[in-house]
Amino acid sequence: MKSSRTFKPNSSSDASFYRLFDIFALFLAFQCSALFYSFELTAHYMVAVLTVALSFLYCAEIFSAYRSWRAGKFKTMVLCAWGSLFVAFSILFVISFMFKFTESLSRIGLGLWFLLSVVYLYIWRFGVQLYKRNRRSLGMNLRNVAIVGATESAVYLYDEIEKNDELGFKFLGFFDDRKPERLFNNVKTYEISGTIQNAICAAREGKIDILYIALPMKADKRIADLLLQLGDTTVDVHFIPDFLLSNLIHARVEHVGDVDTLSVFESPFIGAREFIKRTEDIIVSSIILMLISPMLIAIAFAVKFTSKGPVIFKQDRYGLDGRKIKVWKFRSMSVTENSAVVTQATKNDAR
Incomplete structure (x- = not known):
């Protein structure tokens, strides 16, 4: 059977986990507010719960709240969740006003529900973050990372790894075959850990978990050879596009049969x-x-x-x-008769 040459979609179990716990947090906050304030659970409240839950998930997708946060900021993740919650409750108020059932909802109960949701969305995220940080501080759940190609993109990636210790990455070094005088200027201050072949050997021995390829696009033959040699290893391989390519590509993959295409310019209104x-x-x-x-x-x-x-x-x-x-x-001008020739407005136009 002919193997597909298309990219395989990457499914994130963490994203489903976060969605599930967010909905659980919203429902738990609602139940707690209902018990605390003792309001009757009518059909209008059920509509309110469904409106907030669906609106929250909708807004969370817009704010990219469920993207991979291993390479992100905890503060940004929480703000995305809170922003989605605020918009969801705003939508509830608009809908309840439009359909005239605001009087059926307790304002204090809704306010308590909102505040508890804010707290619960933060608490469970903080708990997960604390759990991951503790594991990484104990040397658990750390991933060994190396970069092939001492280029400008490689230095930028290295700086991001060093700034974000919550990533759980342990940097092993740069690997490149070029002589020091041919390296990117900013890389000369860093130590080259070895050649590309050394990186391949380390990957085969299981010493590298993630290998980033930062070679320029013109080195396509070297990249192809590197991928061929890494094909029988368990290392995760990621390609870092150079700055020219990353400025052109919006990171969207399309498929034409078994052929992959990368978008350069396209309509932003797709799907x-x-x-x-x-x-x-x-x-x-x-x-x-x-x-x-x-x-x-x-x-x-x-x-x-x-x-x-x-x-x-x-x-x-x-x-x-x-x-x-x-x-x-x-209309900001006087009316003129239509004709075959339309004279555009000019400065100090008499019309």
């Missing part, structure tokens, strides 16, 4: 992102229109009473996929 953008457009724009409607009415009256002609000016523009759309604006 779920199109749905997220559309819901944001409808919800956020509706809220903004309601808030500024008095101002819009005042502007409309001002335009109508100060000059002849329609209040709204319609203009053709082009949106996503080159589709023609109508843009509505308040």
Whole structure:
């Protein structure tokens, strides 16, 4: 059977674990607030729970709250969760106001639910973080890391490893075949631990858990040979694109049959992102229109009473996929007859 040449999707068990415990924390906070404040669990409260839970998961995906946090900051992880919680409760208030069941919900009970959710989301994350830190401080759950290629990208990665001790990485060194005078300037201050072949031998002996390849893209033959030699080892191999490539690629992989393609430029509205953008457009724009409607009415009256002609000016523009759309604006110029030639507005235009 012909083997697939496509990238395999990476599933994170931690992400599912975090989602499960977040929902558990929200439900536990709700139950505690219900017991403490003794309010009756009506159908409206069930709607509130489902609204907050679904909105929280939705917002958490937008904020990338479930990405791999081994290489992230604990503070950022908590802020993402709290931000998702705040938006989720804001959505609940909007929905309860729109469907007129705010009086059926206890404001103190909801406030207590929110505060307990904030606390529980933090506590269980802090507990997991503390558990991991203790294991790593005891030399457990540490991963030996090495970098092949003493390049600018390699130095940047090394600096990030040194700054973030919560990663649980133990850096073994740079490995490169080039002479010192050919190395990137900032690398000359670091000690080269050995050649690329030394790194391969260490990987085969199980001394390296993660090997980062920071060779330039033009060294494709060396990279291919390195991957071939590492194919029968248990080491995790990651490729670090050079700065030119990383600036061009948005890290999105597409598949055309068995051929992989990397996106350079593409529409930002693909898949779920199109749905997220559309819901944001409808919800956020509706809220903004309601808030500024008095101002819009005042502007409309001002335009109508100060000059002849329609209040709204319609203009053709082009949106996503080159589709023609109508843009509505308040008219700020006097009306002229349409003709084949349209004269654009200029400074101090008489119109």
